[in-house]
Amino acid sequence: MYSYRELASKFNGYFAQHMPFPAQPAGLYDPCSQFLADGGKRIRPVLCLMGNELFGELTTDAWHAASAVELFHNFTLIHDDIMDRAPLRRGRPTVHAAHGLTAGILCGDVMNIHAYMELAKIGRSLPAILDIFNRTAAEVCEGQQLDMDFELRNDVSMQEYINMIALKTSVLLACSLQIGALTGGSVGDNASRLYAFGKNMGIAFQLKDDYLDAFGDPEATGKQNGGDIKANKKTFLLIKALENAPDHQKADIMRLATGDSEQKVTEMLDVFQATGAAKACLDTI
């Protein structure tokens, strides 16, 4: 079995060789190629390949499945960037920022279709893999919708939050492992157990992301602490702090969280510690 680093490197090689979009229309396919070449950590395709390797030698089907989940993931990033009005991704202009709204919408659409083109090349267990992929894809859209909905609400419960991050982030990680396992010849309920493992890992991954945004070492994370706090984002830490705080402090915390004060980050970090939210986050991970 290969290490994460080896699989990511192998996948990048495979992807660069097998993922040439057609040359024309260039306005559609050039931004797609550029966006994919800009990289990312390739977590999902690597999980897919690892899922295969748990049950046998890497199969051709696994490479198609890995390409499909990576294409789907990048499609969602391109559309999410439009919805989030994000100017940058991986240090470069987002598709819509560089090429306009039309290109952003259409490049995402065609990248999603190319994900299905990869899936269609799978031989073994195609109907089962297609079902898992479709359900997951719809759930990712639902997670994005909930994330948008939650921006307008101040009463998001912990259960709602965990459900949202599970849909938005974890189910695609879980799906990657599961369909990878199926391409490797997994039988019985092994593949669905891997799905459950991947989903929980994905939730932990997102919570760690919440934690590091607040308390990470800036040297290691490469960004200043408190980005989520400044952006008024509902995270595990804020929701747990509100849950744990005595009633008479809840309004103060919410005022601080939605306000724009100079000391907001420092004060919120204190709140996260004092209410036990920081510890609860680590415990939950």
Next chain:
Amino acid sequence: MYSYRELASKFNGYFAQHMPFPAQPAGLYDPCSQFLADGGKRIRPVLCLMGNELFGELTTDAWHAASAVELFHNFTLIHDDIMDRAPLRRGRPTVHAAHGLTAGILCGDVMNIHAYMELAKIGRSLPAILDIFNRTAAEVCEGQQLDMDFELRNDVSMQEYINMIALKTSVLLACSLQIGALTGGSVGDNASRLYAFGKNMGIAFQLKDDYLDAFGDPEATGKQNGGDIKANKKTFLLIKALENAPDHQKADIMRLATGDSEQKVTEMLDVFQATGAAKACLDTI
């Protein structure tokens, strides 16, 4: 075999019964349900069902395929309306106009995924049907990109125009017939011949649309003549008029076409007749 009207009515019944999106998140699925319920002529699903009926009794697979092409078509309408900044569709506000850009993008995305959910239910010839559908879906995106590109160009050739309308409109009609035939048990090259027939019919359909926009009976079409002329759209008529006109008149025609004069519509209609573009359009249809 059923008539068009009967199949459209049967499809509406089937679709209303089998197409309940999940209830939640309502912000995602309610606009989808509303948009689909607003109707349309159901041309693509009817072609799909007719394709089946040429080879045998209507199959369960045909209903899934018909639902898939209708869902895909509606997904493209929702996204095209964003790109075209269209406020109305079928006499009602477009999804993005009524619910915002985020809803427009996300509803389209999830509707496309639901198209694939329907495809995944197909038993017979699934891999072949998936291949045809995927290639068609990518071509529809390419056609939309070319349509956008052509808005910025004044040198679009007839060949380029026909290719664009074929991709944007015809290939999905052709695909509907072909995959319908496959669900009905078509063997040999019958299904691909139906594809070719559907593609040519689709091109004729679009050219008739161009013609009726200029010369149709307003009583019958329900709209004033010259909508395309007012919107400076490149149509068969304009491209052919420029092709046919003597060199010294081409600049005048282009000036008229891209201008904004009071008599623009009347004068352009005269040009379409005088240059033989109107007759050429009917001949080509």
